[in-house]
Amino acid sequence: MARPPRIWISNETPAPGEVVRVRAQVVHVMESGFRVDAEGQPIPEDLLTGFTAMLDDALLMEWLPETAISQNPYIEFTFAARHSGRLRMVWSDGSGVADEAEREIRVG
Amino acid sequence: MTSYVSDMRRRRLLAGGAAVAGLAACGLWATAARAQASLAMPQPDSAEADRIAAEFTGGAEPLAEGLALDLPALGDNPAAVPVRVHVTEPMTEASWCEEIILIADLNPKPLACRFRFTAATGSADVAVRLRLIQSMPIRAYARMNDGRLLAVRQEITVAAGGCGL
Amino acid sequence: MKIRRRTLLSAAPGLALGGALAGISPALAAPAALTGDTVLKPRSGRAPRIVICGGGWGGLTAARYLKAELPDAEVILLERNPFFWSAPFSNKWLIDVVDTGFLVHDMQRPANRYGYTLVQCEVTGIERDRKIVRTSKGNVDYDFLILSGGIRDAWDVWFGDDQAAIDHTRTHYASAYIPQGQMLGLKDRIRSFQGGTIVMTLPPPPHRCPPSPYERACLMAWHFKTNNIPARIVILDPKPQAAPIGEGYRTAFRELYPDIITHVPNARVKEVDPFNKRIMTEAGDFDFDDAIFMPPHQAAEMVFHADLIGTDAEGRPTGWADMHPRLYHANSDDSVYIVGDSMGAISPHFGHYPKSAHVANYIAKIVAKNIGERVRGQEVVARLPDNLCYMLVNGDPREAISVEFTYELGPDDLVHQTQIDIDVRTPDLMEEDFGWINGMFDDFVRV
Numbered sequence: 001m002a003r004p005p006r007i008w009i010s011n012e013t014p015a016p017g018e019v020v021r022v023r024a025q026v027v028h029v030m031e032s033g034f035r036v037d038a039e040g041q042p043i044p045e046d047l048l049t050g051f052t053a054m055l056d057d058a059l060l061m062e063w064l065p066e067t068a069i070s071q072n073p074y075i076e077f078t079f080a081a082r083h084s085g086r087l088r089m090v091w092s093d094g095s096g097v098a099d100e101a102e103r104e105i106r107v108g
Numbered sequence: 109m110t111s112y113v114s115d116m117r118r119r120r121l122l123a124g125g126a127a128v129a130g131l132a133a134c135g136l137w138a139t140a141a142r143a144q145a146s147l148a149m150p151q152p153d154s155a156e157a158d159r160i161a162a163e164f165t166g167g168a169e170p171l172a173e174g175l176a177l178d179l180p181a182l183g184d185n186p187a188a189v190p191v192r193v194h195v196t197e198p199m200t201e202a203s204w205c206e207e208i209i210l211i212a213d214l215n216p217k218p219l220a221c222r223f224r225f226t227a228a229t230g231s232a233d234v235a236v237r238l239r240l241i242q243s244m245p246i247r248a249y250a251r252m253n254d255g256r257l258l259a260v261r262q263e264i265t266v267a268a269g270g271c272g273l
Numbered sequence: 274m275k276i277r278r279r280t281l282l283s284a285a286p287g288l289a290l291g292g293a294l295a296g297i298s299p300a301l302a303a304p305a306a307l308t309g310d311t312v313l314k315p316r317s318g319r320a321p322r323i324v325i326c327g328g329g330w331g332g333l334t335a336a337r338y339l340k341a342e343l344p345d346a347e348v349i350l351l352e353r354n355p356f357f358w359s360a361p362f363s364n365k366w367l368i369d370v371v372d373t374g375f376l377v378h379d380m381q382r383p384a385n386r387y388g389y390t391l392v393q394c395e396v397t398g399i400e401r402d403r404k405i406v407r408t409s410k411g412n413v414d415y416d417f418l419i420l421s422g423g424i425r426d427a428w429d430v431w432f433g434d435d436q437a438a439i440d441h442t443r444t445h446y447a448s449a450y451i452p453q454g455q456m457l458g459l460k461d462r463i464r465s466f467q468g469g470t471i472v473m474t475l476p477p478p479p480h481r482c483p484p485s486p487y488e489r490a491c492l493m494a495w496h497f498k499t500n501n502i503p504a505r506i507v508i509l510d511p512k513p514q515a516a517p518i519g520e521g522y523r524t525a526f527r528e529l530y531p532d533i534i535t536h537v538p539n540a541r542v543k544e545v546d547p548f549n550k551r552i553m554t555e556a557g558d559f560d561f562d563d564a565i566f567m568p569p570h571q572a573a574e575m576v577f578h579a580d581l582i583g584t585d586a587e588g589r590p591t592g593w594a595d596m597h598p599r600l601y602h603a604n605s606d607d608s609v610y611i612v613g614d615s616m617g618a619i620s621p622h623f624g625h626y627p628k629s630a631h632v633a634n635y636i637a638k639i640v641a642k643n644i645g646e647r648v649r650g651q652e653v654v655a656r657l658p659d660n661l662c663y664m665l666v667n668g669d670p671r672e673a674i675s676v677e678f679t680y681e682l683g684p685d686d687l688v689h690q691t692q693i694d695i696d697v698r699t700p701d702l703m704e705e706d707f708g709w710i711n712g713m714f715d716d717f718v719r720v
Contacts, residue, residue, distance in 0.1 A: 006697040008672075019231055023697045032273045034148035034216060038684070042147075058228040063236075068212045068220035070188040070237040071272055072693050077223075080199070080230025145684050182513050188694055190520045237520075237696075270622070270689060 003027040005089070005101040013106045014081040022053070025074045026091050026099045032067045048073050050092040055105065056085035081107050148273040150214045150241045157213040157247070161259075164209050164249050170259035175208075175250050178235075183266035187239050193248040194233035195258065199225075205232035207251050214244035216273060227253075239271040240264065311411035313392065314349060321346045321648050324406055324415035326396045326575050328352030328380055330359075331421035331613030331633035334717040336389040338638050342645030348389035349415075351396055351408055356380060357718050358452040360482065361630045362710055364489045365665055367460050368496050378718045386720045396422070399579040401606055417644050420581070420594070421612040421637065422573025423451065424481050424628070427592065430569045431545055442547040446564040450481050462563060463493055468503040469562030472552055474542055477511045479593070479625040480570040481614050484676060487515055487522045487536075488664040489565070494530035495668035506533055507561075509540035509554055518664060521674035521696035525666040570628070572615035579609060583617050593617040593625070598688065599655040601640050610640045620688040627660045627678060634713060635659065657681070657688060663706035666698050673702035 003026075010021040026048070033045030051063040051073075060079045073091075084107045091099040151157070176196050183189035195205045204227055210220040223234050232250065247261040305311070316322065323339055325332045328350050336350045357378040366376055384391035398407035405414050426448075428439040449455035471493070475486050490506050497504040508515075515522045515536055526534045540556035550561050571592035576582060581603045583595030594611040595604050598619040603609045611617070613633030618624050626632045635658035646653050660678040665671060677693040695702065 004701065006695055006699045006702065008697045008699055017230075019233075021233075025695055025697045027693075030272075032146070032148060032216075034273055035146045040145075055228070059226050060229050061226075061234075062222075062224040063234070064222040064224075065236075066219050066221055067217045067273065068215050068238050068240070070239050071691070072695070074188075074235070074237045074696060076192070076235035078231040078233040079228075082228075082230065180514065180519075184512075184514055184516050184519065185692055185694070187692060188520075190696075270691070272691060 005091070005099050007089070007101050007103060009087075009103055009105075012103060013108055016082065016107050018081050018107075019078050020081045020105065021076065021078045022087070022089075023074070023076045024051075024089055024101070025072060027072050028091070028093065028098060030065075030067075030069060030071045030073065034067075046094065048091055048093045048098060050090075051075055052090050053077065053079070054088045055079065055083075058085075060087075081105060083107055146273060148216045148241060150216065150244075151218060154213045154245065157211045157218040157245075160209070160211055160219050161247070161249060164207075164251070165257050165259075168257055170249060170257035172259060174256075175248055175258035175260040177246065177248055177260045177262050179246060179262055179264045181265075183240060183264055186241075186266040186268075186271040188237040189240050189264065189266060190235065191238050191246060192233075192235035193250075193260070195250055195252075199229065199231050201227050201230075204229065204253050205250050206253050208232065208234065209249050210236070210238075211247045211249075212238055212240055212244060213247065215239075215241050239273055240266045241271050241273055242266065307409075307411060309407075309412075313394070313408055313411035313413040314347075314390070316347075316414070321416045322414065323348050323417045323419065323644060324413055325350045325419040325421060326399075326406060327421035327423060327573065327613075328354070328357065328391065329421060329423055329613065329633065330361075330630040330713075330717070331423075331637045332419065333357065333380065333383065334634045334637035335419050335421060335612055335641055336391075337383065337387040337717055338641035339644060340388045342641045343648055344388075346648070349413060350380075350384065350389055350391050351394055351406065351413070352380065352391065353393070353395050354453050355393055358456065359630075359710075359714070360450070360452045361713075363449070363452055363456055364485060364492050366456070367463060367489070368492045368668055370665065370668075370671065378714065380718065382720045383718050396575050396578065399575060401579055401609065404608065416608065417647075418579075418609045419612055419637075419640060420573070420575050420579060420609065420615060421633065422575045423614045424570045424572065425574050426451065426567075427569040427571045431542065438545075438547055442545065442566055446547060446566040448565050448567040450567060450570070459565070463496060466497070466502060466504060466563060470505045470507060470560065471563045471565065472507045472509055472559050472561040473565045474509045474540075474552070474567050475511060476567045476569045477541065479628060480567070481628045482630075482662070483627055484517050484522075484662055484664050486567065487518075488666065490534055491522075491525055491530065491664075491666045492668060494533040497533055498530065499668065504533060505535065506530075507559055508534065508536045509542070509552065509556070509559065510536060510538055511541040513538050517662075517676045517692060518674050518694045518696060521664075521666065521694065521698060524696065525674075525698060529667055570614075572611075572617075576611065576615045579603075581605065581609065581611070591617060599657070599682075600643060600653065601636060610644070612637050612640055620690070622683075622687055623690040626658065626680075627662070629660055629662055630713070631662065631709075632658050632660050634717065661709065663702055663709065665703060665706070670700050671703045672698035672700055673706055674698050675702050675705075 006025045008023040028048045031046035035043045053060045061077045087103045089101045178192040208223045243265045250258040339348045359376045395409040432438040447455045449459040540554040544553040583591040594617040596611045614628040639656045657680040663675045665673045675695040679691045683689045
């Protein structure tokens with residue numbers, strides 16, 4: 001089954017300056033590097049290491065998860081909607097871009 | 109029917125009996141996925157968390173107000189304990205939060221994550237889910253663009269069970 | 274088609290001739306009265322006979338997959354209801370996300386398609402020493418027996434032997450967690466509610482479909498909100514907080530239904546007075562105008578009939594089947610399998626598998642394989658299920674949350690559970706839910 005990022009946005013057409021809340025969750029194993037397999041061999045660390053949220057060219061938020069972040073990482077953040085634009089979210093891990101999602105924000 | 113049933117009973121003894129009596133011997137678990145063991149060990153105390161905090165604050169004493177931490181009374185699922193942290197004062201284009209760090213004191217790696225913001229964010233309010241190896245203190249530190257440091261700390265009790273670390 | 278027409282043509286003139294009637298004359302004899310010795314289905318030949326008690330998600334799935342596994346076996350499915358009513362999606366049906374036809378399915382057509390025998394009857398007793406199931410239509414003997422009866426409402430835990438209180442509560446405040454007719458009454462009660470307080474109890478864990486009472490509260494609240502009905506829903510939860518998908522639910526309660534839903538944690542039921550509409554809990558006493566009462570859930574009556582209920586460390590009955598946690602047969606009788614919600618504890622790490630339709634369907638397939646392996650004299654392979662639930666929390670837009678469980682065998686030879694809550698409510702999860710249930714219906718009941 002396809003598992004796209006789950007995105008919830010409090011209001012995609014906010015008033016100018018309105019604080020918009022974003023919730024996003026992706027499926028990622030978040031292998032801690034502490035575990036060993038049945039043969040006692042260590043399972044290599046595989047962590048989501050970065051998340052960025054941009055509104056057009058402006059960086060809104062950067063998140064740097066470590067091992068304590070749960071499997072299928074959940075991130076919630078807010079931003080003040082000062083102008084319309086494309087909200088672009090990118091999740092990255094050791095192998096590069098792990099997931100991405102975009103939503104249009106229309107300030108009216 | 110009679111001959112079938114007795115025949116089947118004998119076979120059942122062979123198959124079912126062996127299955128129940130000698131699990132390893134007959135390779136019963138061949139296709140069942142095996143959960144991996146973990147070498148994750150909790151920190152013995154908050155020393156490593158203190159070190160991370162000092163690195164963030166540069167040794168300065170943070171303000172005990174202005175940063176809020178929301179945790180459940182009980183982390184019923186230690187693999188995903190919801191944690192929200194936010195700066196309580198309004199963010200403006202002149203005064204805003206640059207960075208927040210979240211620390212789970214006794215996790216094998218206490219630094220849980222960093223959040224970085226910009227003047228464009230207009231807010232500093234984030235929530236994540238943590239996996240916690242045991243009950244422990246959770247703390248957060250924030251650095252404002254004017255150099256102010258804020259801190260908050262709270263204990264959390266987590267239910268028994270695998271945290272997935 | 275051609276043959277049938279020819280039969281009709283040749284039979285029709287035959288009606289005029291007395292001799293032609295001889296072939297169907299037994300139908301004219303009076304039906305025999307049922308006695309303790311009446312045989313429901315005599316054996317024909319030496320094929321293994323597998324009797325399945327309960328034609329829900331587990332039983333219907335087991336019947337289909339047993340015939341696939343053992344085409345020569347005689348598979349007999351005993352079910353008390355005349356048609357299948359899906360409990361999954363019935364909360365959504367309460368607010369018309371789907372119509373009745375989506376939930377209700379004929380069971381005869383899948384029986385015909387897959388080649389098993391469906392008998393509508395009540396299971397009245399199980400004699401394991403004689404390998405016989407007693408039913409309202411006679412006795413049926415088995416080589417293997419699958420008990421897939423779901424749950425019973427343990428009203429006696431609340432009311433002891435006070436039959437008047439049990440009857441009043443059952444007839445006025447039923448939860449419809451055992452679907453069929455109760456669902457219609459529940460929908461009528463919600464639709465005709467004009468305002469006031471509805472209390473809802475959750476059973477102590479383990480119980481059927483753990484996240485679904487909160488879904489029901491959300492969808493009822495959505496109905497009241499959109500129809501401007503001044504209703505308040507009080508969820509009396511014995512747990513310290515809503516779970517699973519607790520965060521998704523807490524967010525929905527707070528953001529979507531702040532004036533309607535009150536979630537009361539640690540509200541273990543102490544006493545219920547259904548006549549004076551009052552319930553006493555460890556978190557306080559509550560008066561109500563209407564109620565949806567879930568007493569403790571236990572294994573279906575048939576597991577009690579079969580004397581297969583487990584006991585805890587203190588020797589008290591657990592209310593659930595005493596069974597092998599990875600081979601799914603009774604610990605005391607390996608010819609009897611338990612499938613679905615009646616199943617007992619699986620692992621000290623997490624207790625029971627979630628009592629869900631998904632797990633019942635999954636375990637039924639595993640048990641069909643295991644019985645096939647045994648009949649063929651092959652090595653029995655232990656297999657573990659997974660679980661998946663989608664829960665609708667908003668009626669417009671239709672936003673759902675979900676929880677997944679995966680299982681692995683640990684180095685301690687015990688089953689370990691990983692739980693993944695998807696807290697973010699989104700319309701795409703509702704779309705996936707439709708994909709899930711359509712796949713399921715096509716798997717075991719819709720032909």
